[in-house]
Amino acid sequence: MISEEYLYAIALRECSLIGDINFQKLVRTFGSAEEAWKKAKKDYSKTEGIGRKTVSDIGNEEYLKFAEKEIKFCEKNNILIKLRHFNELPHLLNECDDAPAVLYQKGTIENSLQKISIVGTRNMTSYGRQFIGEFFETMKPYKYISVSGLALGVDKEVHEQSIQRKVPTIAVLAHGFHTLYPSKNKKLSEKILEEGGALLTEFNSSRKPDRENFIQRNRIIAGISPSTIVVETGFGGGSVSTATFANEYNREVYALPGKITDPYSQGCNQLIFQNKASAISTLKDLADSLGFSHSKEKVAELFPRSEITIQLTDNQESVYQTIKAHPQVSLDDLAQMISMASYKILPIILELELLGKIKSFSGRQFTAI
Missing domain, CATH: 3.40.50.450 (Rossmann fold)
Structure with missing residues (x-):
């Protein structure tokens, strides 16, 4: 039997101005979707960023009736209902500010697998x-x-x-x-x-x-x-x-x-x-x-490195050698080191990546391969 919290969560999320972020704010303030449903319309000022208009739909009996039908539909069709504030979402998804307040699931997910x-x-x-x-x-x-x-x-x-x-x-x-x-x-x-x-x-x-x-x-x-x-x-x-x-x-x-x-x-x-x-x-x-380490056994590659030495242009060579000498160098530091504008370096970076000479990381950082 699904608890009443799921009923109120579905009803609350159905309100026209209660999106996933506002839902989380209300649940944090009132402790549960049920309490938010019962108290938010009167005590909305307790929640930062929530105004009278935002909560105007809360308490509408039609949404509760809809939630009852939805729960029956899920039970009939073997659909699991997952609530974010119960930490029932896959853990990485749960970290996102705008993660779904309510998630519907068929089948199984092995959360320990990447x-x-x-x-x-x-x-x-x-x-x-x-x-x-x-x-x-x-x-x-x-x-x-x-x-x-x-x-x-x-x-x-x-x-x-x-x-x-x-x-x-x-x-x-x-x-x-x-x-x-x-x-x-x-x-x-x-x-x-x-x-x-x-x-x-x-x-x-x-x-x-x-x-x-x-x-x-x-x-x-x-x-x-x-x-x-x-x-x-x-x-x-x-x-x-x-x-x-x-x-x-x-x-x-x-x-x-x-x-x-x-x-x-x-x-x-x-x-x-x-x-x-x-x-x-x-x-x-x-x-x-991706975090999967390979054995020493040779792995087939879609873009195998060529045994032929690639002849780099002067600009490519300058960028490549600087990156090679300074692993994880940032774009701004690279521009300063070789006295070249960053917008001119970016096309060269792309060329070197396509040639398999360098690799980029988040934060506009690069390293030689």
């Missing part, structure tokens, strides 16, 4: 498919959970490869559990559950897959994992928003570089150029960066 979010365009190319296949092959010795958004293209490939490789996978939905979008992936969603994975959503059963929900969904994909990999995306693609959320949450972001003429590599190249993602040079380096 999660890796992998996202990309719906218009995946053979290049993206090759990378995903070789990534899962490289990660074969390790235990982890993949996370994606159950869309067509890259997301679908990630979930399917996970199932094929016996890797548990989490699909984050942009709607309630009353439907499945896209409908083409219904069988895939069932397979995810059969193979020990999970489906997650912050949206109740009344919420349709509206356009704005997908951006909101992306923050969960970014927040649930320490690392996000962007496989392919165009300028302004949805995966760019996932990378942006990941940066805001101080997570690591990696992007697969490609030709500047390939439309679905342009978003990845832009993330790398703007220092919002580290360029993926080899699969071994990526696995190491």
Whole structure:
């Protein structure tokens, strides 16, 4: 039997001006969703940043009736209800300021396993498919959970490869559990559950897959994992928003570089150029960066280092040698050392990353490989 706190939590979150952040403020002030429901309308001034208008919907009996129906729907359909203020969310997601107050879950999540979010365009190319296949092959010795958004293209490939490789996978939905979008992936969603994975959503059963929900969904994909990999995306693609959320949450972001003429590599190249993602040079380096140490056995690489000596330009050589002599050097310090404007250095940094000569870290820091 689900306790009444879940009933009041769903009702409180349903109020029109009570988003996830305001929900947390009220729960902190009043101690529970139930107490907030009963007292916040009268004592709203006790909560910083909450005004009379914000709490105007609280106490509406229609929301309690909706919450009762929602709980019955969840019980009937084997859906778990997770509350943030009970610390029931995956722990990394729980750390995010705007984490969902209420999360709905089908299936199981092994919280002790590291999660890796992998996202990309719906218009995946053979290049993206090759990378995903070789990534899962490289990660074969390790235990982890993949996370994606159950869309067509890259997301679908990630979930399917996970199932094929016996890797548990989490699909984050942009709607309630009353439907499945896209409908083409219904069988895939069932397979995810059969193979020990999970489906997650912050949206109740009344919420349709509206356009704005997908951006909101992306923050969960970014927040649930320490690392996000962007496989392919165009300028302004949805995966760019996932990378942006990941940066805001101080997570690591990696992007697969490609030709500047390939439309679905342009978003990845832009993330790398703007220092919002580290360029993926080899699969071994990526696995190491994700925290998985390799044995001495040779690992196949998507971008193996060439045995041919690469001839660097004068500017590339100057930047490379300075970084080599000063590991973890920042962009500002690098600019000062070689007397070159930072905006001129960034394109050279990208070139050196693509050549596999250097590696970038968060905070615009670089080291030679």
